[in-house]
Amino acid sequence: xxxxxxxxxxxxxxxxxxxxxxxxxxxxxxxxxxxxxxxxxxxxxxxxxxxxxxxxxxxxxxxxxxxxxxxxxxxxxxxxxxxxxxxxxxxxxxxxxxxxx
Numbered sequence: 001x002x003x004x005x006x007x008x009x010x011x012x013x014x015x016x017x018x019x020x021x022x023x024x025x026x027x028x029x030x031x032x033x034x035x036x037x038x039x040x041x042x043x044x045x046x047x048x049x050x051x052x053x054x055x056x057x058x059x060x061x062x063x064x065x066x067x068x069x070x071x072x073x074x075x076x077x078x079x080x081x082x083x084x085x086x087x088x089x090x091x092x093x094x095x096x097x098x099x100x101x
Contacts, residue, residue: 008079008080008081008082009082010030010082010083010084010085010099011082011083011084011085012026012027012030012032012084012085012086012087012097013084013086014026014027014035014048014087015087016041016044020044020047020048020051021051022095023044023047023048024047024048024051024052025094025095026087026095026097027048027052027054028052029087029094029095029097030085030087030097032052032054033054033055034054034055034056034057035048035049035054035055035056035057036056036057036058036059036063037056037057037058037059038058038059038060039058039059039060042058045058083099083100084099084100085097085098085099085100086098086100
């Protein structure tokens with residue numbers, strides 16, 4: 001599963017071996033605004049979406065129709081850059097997000 005932020009895009013991979021509650025925690029902590037997933041992870045993505053109120057897009061027809069409806073616009077060259085943020089196991093019992101540039 002991949003949770004993405006809109007704007008200065010941050011990609012946040014979510015470990016599919018996490019429990020549904022742990023996966024929902026990661027999505028919420030990262031400030032995810034959309035969950036992208038494939039068909040084999042539909043149940044986990046639905047759980048995260050329902051617990052956290054985050055929309056989800058499944059790769060395939062859903063993804064293709066979302067992309068087809070996008071109107072490209074100019075890039076904001078002043079915007080902060082995005083990147084990838086991974087979650088590590090935390091010493092407090094909660095995973096910690098680490099932004100990698």
